Amino acid sequence: DIVMTQTPLSSPVTLGQPASISCRSSQSLVHSDGNTYLSWLQQRPGQPPRLLIYKISNRFSGVPDRFSGSGAGTDFTLKISRVEAEDVGVYYCMQATQFPQGMTFGRGTKVEIK
Amino acid sequence: QVQLVESGGGLVKPGGSLRLSCAASGFSFSDYFMTWFRQAPGKGLEWISYISTTGTSIYYADSVKGRFTISRDNAKNSLYLQMNSLRADDTAVYYCARGGRNCDFWGQGTLVTVSS
Numbered sequence: 001d002i003v004m005t006q007t008p009l010s011s012p013v014t015l016g017q018p019a020s021i022s023c024r025s026s027q028s029l030v031h032s033d034g035n036t037y038l039s040w041l042q043q044r045p046g047q048p049p050r051l052l053i054y055k056i057s058n059r060f061s062g063v064p065d066r067f068s069g070s071g072a073g074t075d076f077t078l079k080i081s082r083v084e085a086e087d088v089g090v091y092y093c094m095q096a097t098q099f100p101q102g103m104t105f106g107r108g109t110k111v112e113i114k
Numbered sequence: 115q116v117q118l119v120e121s122g123g124g125l126v127k128p129g130g131s132l133r134l135s136c137a138a139s140g141f142s143f144s145d146y147f148m149t150w151f152r153q154a155p156g157k158g159l160e161w162i163s164y165i166s167t168t169g170t171s172i173y174y175a176d177s178v179k180g181r182f183t184i185s186r187d188n189a190k191n192s193l194y195l196q197m198n199s200l201r202a203d204d205t206a207v208y209y210c211a212r213g214g215r216n217c218d219f220w221g222q223g224t225l226v227t228v229s230s
Contacts, residue, residue: 037215041159048209048220049151049159060218092159096215100173103161103215 002026002095006106012114019080021109023093028073030097037096040069040078043108044089052091053078080111088112116140116219118210123224130200130228136193136210136221144188147214150195152206153223160206163195164214178204200228 003026013019021040029036040053051060053069056076066081080087090108098104122134136148150162163174163184172184183196193210205228211217 039216048222050220051216051218054216054218094159099215100164100171102173102175105159105161108158 001102002029002098002104004093004095004104004106006091006093006109008109009107010110010112012112013080013083014114015085016082019083019087019111021078021091021093021111023071023076023078023106025074025076025095029076029095030073036072037099038069038071038076039094039096040067041092041094042087042089043092044086047089049092083111083113085113116212118212118219118221120208120210120221120224123208123226125227125229126200127230128201128228131196131198132200132226134195134197134208134210134224134226136195138191138193138212141212143186143191146212148186148193149211149214149217150184150193151209151211151217151220152204152226153209154203154206157206162208165193166214197226200226202228204228 005024007022029038038056041049042052043049052063057069068079070077090110092108093106096103117139119137149164152160165172165184181199185194207223207225209223210221212219
C-alpha cells in the first residue's frame with residue numbers, strides 16, 4: 001500500500017493568517033492515465049469528511065477559493081490563504097491512484113486557532 | 115440535493131453480525147460507484163470497500179476481506195454492508211460515500227461498537 005505522510009500533525013494558526021499542510025506519498029501518485037489522484041478532505045468537529053480538492057488542485061463545488069492545492073509526483077501541499085474560524089478541523093490527504101485496489105489516507109492535520 | 119443516510123449501527127458482541135444500509139437521494143444512484151469508509155474513535159479514515167454501478171466490480175480492504183460483503187440495490191437507491199465475524203477493532207463510525215476515486219459526498223455515518 002502507498003503510505004501517506006502528513007506534516008505537521010497539528011497547526012495552530014492566527015485568524016486571517018495563512019496555513020500550509022504537506023503530504024508526501026511513499027511512491028509516485030502519477031497514474032498510467034496521466035492523472036494524479038491526490039485529494040484533500042476536511043473534517044470539522046463532529047462532522048463527516050468533506051471533499052475540498054481533487055486531482056491535486058481542483059476545488060470541489062462550493063469550496064472557497066482561499067483553499068488551494070499544489071504539488072506533483074510524491075509531494076503535495078494544501079494552503080489556506082487566510083484562515084477563518086470555520087476552517088477549524090482535521091485535514092486529510094488521500095491517494096486514489098491505486099483505486100480500486102485500495103485508497104489510503106494521511107494521519108490528518110489538526111488546524112486550530114491560536 | 116445529494117443525501118446519504120446510513121443506518122444499522124449499534125452494539126454487537128465479538129463474533130456477531132450487523133448489516134449497515136445507506137439510503138441515497140438527490141442523484142441518480144445507479145450512475146455512481148459507491149464506497150464505504152470507517153473511522154475508529156479518535157483515529158483517522160480507512161477505506162473499506164467499493165462497488166461499481168452494477169455491482170459487478172467489488173473490492174475490499176485486507177482488514178475486512180472475507181468478513182464483510184458490500185452490495186447495492188439500484189431499484190431501492192440503497193447501498194449495504196454486511197459485516198460478519200465482528201472484532202473489537204471493527205469499532206468505528208462507518209460512512210458511505212458517493213463515487214469511487216473521488217468521493218464527493220459523504221453520509222453522516224453510523225456507529226458500530228463491538229464489545230462484550
